[in-house]
Amino acid sequence: MSRTRKDRPGRTGSLTMADLAELAGVSKITVSRALADSPLVTPETRERIQALARDHGYKLNVSARNLRLRRSHTVAVIVEMKPSSDRTMLDPYPLTLLGGIAQELTAAGYSVLLTTRQGAAAAAVQAADGLILLGQGVRQDAVRRFDKLGLPMVVWGAHGEEDAHAVVGSDNRMGGRLVAEHFLRQGRRHPVFVGNPSHPEIFERLSGFVDTLTAHGIKPLLLRRDEFTLASGIDAVHSLATRKVPFDALFACSDLLAMGAIRAVQELGRKVPDDCSVVGYDDMPMAAAFQPALSSVRQDWQAGGSLLAQKMLALIAGEPVESQVLPVSLVARAT
Amino acid sequence: MSRTRKDRPGRTGSLTMADLAELAGVSKITVSRALADSPLVTPETRERIQALARDHGYKLNVSARNLRLRRSHTVAVIVEMKPSSDRTMLDPYPLTLLGGIAQELTAAGYSVLLTTRQGAAAAAVQAADGLILLGQGVRQDAVRRFDKLGLPMVVWGAHGEEDAHAVVGSDNRMGGRLVAEHFLRQGRRHPVFVGNPSHPEIFERLSGFVDTLTAHGIKPLLLRRDEFTLASGIDAVHSLATRKVPFDALFACSDLLAMGAIRAVQELGRKVPDDCSVVGYDDMPMAAAFQPALSSVRQDWQAGGSLLAQKMLALIAGEPVESQVLPVSLVARAT
DNA sequence: ACAGCTAATGATATCGATATCAAGACATCG
DNA sequence: CGATGTCTTGATATCGATATCATTAGCTGT
Numbered sequence: 149m150s151r152t153r154k155d156r157p158g159r160t161g162s163l164t165m166a167d168l169a170e171l172a173g174v175s176k177i178t179v180s181r182a183l184a185d186s187p188l189v190t191p192e193t194r195e196r197i198q199a200l201a202r203d204h205g206y207k208l209n210v211s212a213r214n215l216r217l218r219r220s221h222t223v224a225v226i227v228e229m230k231p232s233s234d235r236t237m238l239d240p241y242p243l244t245l246l247g248g249i250a251q252e253l254t255a256a257g258y259s260v261l262l263t264t265r266q267g268a269a270a271a272a273v274q275a276a277d278g279l280i281l282l283g284q285g286v287r288q289d290a291v292r293r294f295d296k297l298g299l300p301m302v303v304w305g306a307h308g309e310e311d312a313h314a315v316v317g318s319d320n321r322m323g324g325r326l327v328a329e330h331f332l333r334q335g336r337r338h339p340v341f342v343g344n345p346s347h348p349e350i351f352e353r354l355s356g357f358v359d360t361l362t363a364h365g366i367k368p369l370l371l372r373r374d375e376f377t378l379a380s381g382i383d384a385v386h387s388l389a390t391r392k393v394p395f396d397a398l399f400a401c402s403d404l405l406a407m408g409a410i411r412a413v414q415e416l417g418r419k420v421p422d423d424c425s426v427v428g429y430d431d432m433p434m435a436a437a438f439q440p441a442l443s444s445v446r447q448d449w450q451a452g453g454s455l456l457a458q459k460m461l462a463l464i465a466g467e468p469v470e471s472q473v474l475p476v477s478l479v480a481r482a483t
Numbered sequence: 484m485s486r487t488r489k490d491r492p493g494r495t496g497s498l499t500m501a502d503l504a505e506l507a508g509v510s511k512i513t514v515s516r517a518l519a520d521s522p523l524v525t526p527e528t529r530e531r532i533q534a535l536a537r538d539h540g541y542k543l544n545v546s547a548r549n550l551r552l553r554r555s556h557t558v559a560v561i562v563e564m565k566p567s568s569d570r571t572m573l574d575p576y577p578l579t580l581l582g583g584i585a586q587e588l589t590a591a592g593y594s595v596l597l598t599t600r601q602g603a604a605a606a607a608v609q610a611a612d613g614l615i616l617l618g619q620g621v622r623q624d625a626v627r628r629f630d631k632l633g634l635p636m637v638v639w640g641a642h643g644e645e646d647a648h649a650v651v652g653s654d655n656r657m658g659g660r661l662v663a664e665h666f667l668r669q670g671r672r673h674p675v676f677v678g679n680p681s682h683p684e685i686f687e688r689l690s691g692f693v694d695t696l697t698a699h700g701i702k703p704l705l706l707r708r709d710e711f712t713l714a715s716g717i718d719a720v721h722s723l724a725t726r727k728v729p730f731d732a733l734f735a736c737s738d739l740l741a742m743g744a745i746r747a748v749q750e751l752g753r754k755v756p757d758d759c760s761v762v763g764y765d766d767m768p769m770a771a772a773f774q775p776a777l778s779s780v781r782q783d784w785q786a787g788g789s790l791l792a793q794k795m796l797a798l799i800a801g802e803p804v805e806s807q808v809l810p811v812s813l814v815a816r817a818t
Numbered sequence: 819a820c821a822g823c824t825a826a827t828g829a830t831a832t833c834g835a836t837a838t839c840a841a842g843a844c845a846t847c848g
Numbered sequence: 849c850g851a852t853g854t855c856t857t858g859a860t861a862t863c864g865a866t867a868t869c870a871t872t873a874g875c876t877g878t
Binding site for chain 1: 855856857858859862863864865
C-alpha cells in the first residue's frame with residue numbers, strides 16, 4: 149500500500165507545502181515562494197502552483213509559520229473579568245473599548261487574542277506580538293507581571309506617577325472638574341459624589357471633583373457605591389434621605405447610577421434639577437431621551453480603543469510611544 | 484523619554500528548553516516532562532528544573548507547541564464589522580454576546596481570537612481549534628466559506644431550513660409573537676413595525692409579529708429604518724405623522740429606537756401608552772427607569788454567548804451538537 | 819547469580835513553514 | 849571562447865516543542 153498523503157485518516161485533510169511540491173513537481177521552497185507572490189519564481193510556475201493550491205484547498209499552517217518567523221500578527225487583549233459585583237469588562241461600555249481596538253487592529257491585518265488574567269489560557273498570550281491591558285489599574289501587580297514578558301505593552305486606565313509603559317485613558321480628573329464647575333455655576337452647596345473610588349479611574353474623577361470644589365470653599369460628600377446599576381443609584385439616594393443628609397447636587401460615576409438616583413429623588417417629592425441637579429458619566433445614547441434629559445460627561449470609548457491599537461501598532465513597529473489622556477466633555481442637558 | 488521596549492541584543496531574549504536542559508545537565512525532553520508535571524521524572528529533578536525555569540524566566544514557545552500538538556486551544560470568533568450604518572457588532576449589545584463567549588471559553592482554558600471577515604488577519608483563523616460566527620446571517624456565503632476550513636463551527640443568528648452546522652440564536656419569531664399578542668390584548672388596531680427586516684433576525688421578529696396579527700385580522704404596517712438610534716426612532720414617527728398614517732402601537736426592534744419613538748409621539752401631543760403603546764427590544768437596564776417605563780422584549784445576550792461557547796467546546800471534544808433557540812420574554816411595563 | 823521487571827532518562831524523528839547558500843541554465847560582453 | 853552576470857530552482861538547516869522507541873540503572877524473585 150503506497151502511503152500517499154491523500155488518504156490520511158481524518159485530520160483536517162489539509163495538505164502541506166511538501167504535498168503541493170510533489171504534485172507540482174517542484175520543491176517545497178518554490179511552493180512557499182509561489183504562494184507568497186515572490187518575484188523569484190516565474191509567473192508561469194507561480195500561477196500553476198497557486199491554482200493547484202486553490203483546487204486542492206491548501207491551507208497554510210499558521211503555527212509553523214509563526215514558529216519560523218517568530219511573530220504571530222496577533223495582539224493579546226487582557227481584560228479584567230472577575231465575576232464580582234464590581235464593574236466588569238463585560239459591561240457594554242468597556243466592551244466598546246474592545247470594539248475600537250478590534251476594528252483598528254484587524255484593519256491593520258492583526259488579530260486580537262482576547263484573554264482574562266486568570267486561567268491557563270494566559271499561556272497563549274506569549275505568542276502575541278503585543279499586549280493591551282484593560283480594566284486593571286496601572287499600578288497593579290498584574291501589570292508588572294505581564295511586563296516581564298518583555299512584549300510591547302499598552303495599558304488603559306489612570307496614569308501613574310512614573311509609568312514604565314504607555315498608558316492611555318480618559319481625562320477623569322478633568323471630568324470631575326467639569327462637573328464641579330457645573331455645580332458651582334448653579335450655586336449648589338451640598339454636592340455628593342456617588343461611586344466606587346477604589347477604582348483608580350473613578351478615584352481620579354473624585355479627586356478632580358473634590359479639588360475644584362474645595363478650592364471654592366465647598367466640601368462635597370462621598371457616598372460610596374460599588375455597583376453601577378439603577379438599583380444602586382436608587383439605594384444611594386435612599387441612604388442619604390434616611391440619614392437626613394442635606395444634598396442638592398449628585399455626581400454619579402455612571403449614567404445608570406444617575407438615572408436611578410433621579411428616580412429616587414423624584415420619589416422623595418423633590419424636583420430635578422430644581423431641588424437637586426444630577427450629572428452622570430459616559431453619556432450613553434439614551435441619556436438625551438431620559439426625562440428629564442440627563443447631563444453627563446462624555447468619554448469616547450471607541451476612540452480610546454482605536455488609540456490603544458494605534459499605539460500598539462507603533463510599538464510593534466519599533467517606534468517610541470507616549471502616554472496620552474483623552475479629553476472629555478460635559479454635555480449639559482436638563483438635569 | 485521612552486523606554487518602551489526591552490532592548491535585548493539580537494536574539495529573542497528568551498531561553499528555550501534546550502537552554503534549560505543544558506543548564507540543568509539533562510536532555511530537552513526531560514525538561515519538557517518536568518515542566519508538564521509528568522510522573523515520568525523524579526519529583527526531585529522536576530523541582531529542580533521548574534525552579535530553574537522560574538529563576539531564568541523561561542517562557543514556553545506556544546507556536547512551537549501548537550505546531551507539534553496540532554491544536555492551539557484557541558477559538559476564533561468572527562464578527563461582522565462593516566463600517567456601514569447598519570447595526571454592527573461594535574454596538575454594546577452584540578458585544579455582550581462576545582463577553583459571554585469569552586467568559587465561558589477562558590474558564591475552560593481556551594483563548595478567543597477576535598477577527599473580522601475581511602482582512603489578512605483571516606489567515607490566523609486557520610490556527611484555531613474552532614470557529615464561532617457572529618453577526619452574519621446563516622445562509623450567507625461567508626458561512627459557506629468558513630465551512631470549507633473544516634473546523635468545528637457554531638453560528639449565531641436566525642435558523643435556516645437545513646443548516647449544515649449548529650446554530651444558536653434567540654427565538655426572534657417568538658419575540659414578534661409576544662409583542663403582537665400584547666397589542667391584541669390591548670385592542671390595538673394599527674400596529675407598526677419599525678426596523679430593518681433585511682437583517683435575518685429582525686426579519687423573523689417581523690414575521691412572528693405579522694403572522695400573529697394577520698391571524699387575528701389585523702394588518703400591521705412595516706416602517707423600514709436601518710439605524711438603531713434615537714434619531715431614527717424620532718424620524719420614524721415623524722414620517723408616520725406627515726404621511727398621516729394612523730397608528731396606535733409601535734414595535735421597535737431596539738430599545739433606543741423605541742425611546743426615540745416615544746419622545747416623538749409625545750411631542751405630537753399624544754399620550755404613551757394611552758394613544759399609542761410602544762415595545763422595544765433587548766430590555767436594556769435603563770428601560771425600567773425610562774419615563775414612561777419601557778416595555779421590551781428581553782433576550783439574554785450573555786447567556787447566548789455562553790451557550791455558543793459551550794457548544795463549541797462540545798464540538799471540539801467530538802460530541803455531537805444540536806442547534807438551539809433561546810426563549811425570550813416580554814417585560815411589560817408602562818408603555 | 820541471572821533472567822525479568824520497573825523507573826528514569828535520552829537520542830532521534832517530527833510537526834510545516836522559511837532563510838541561507840549553492841547550483842544549473844542561459845544570456846551578455848570583452 | 850571563456851568569464852561574468854542574471855534568472856530560476858533546489859538542498860539543507862532551522863524555529864522550539866513533543867512522541868516514539870531505546871537505553872541504563874536499580875530491584876525483585878527463585
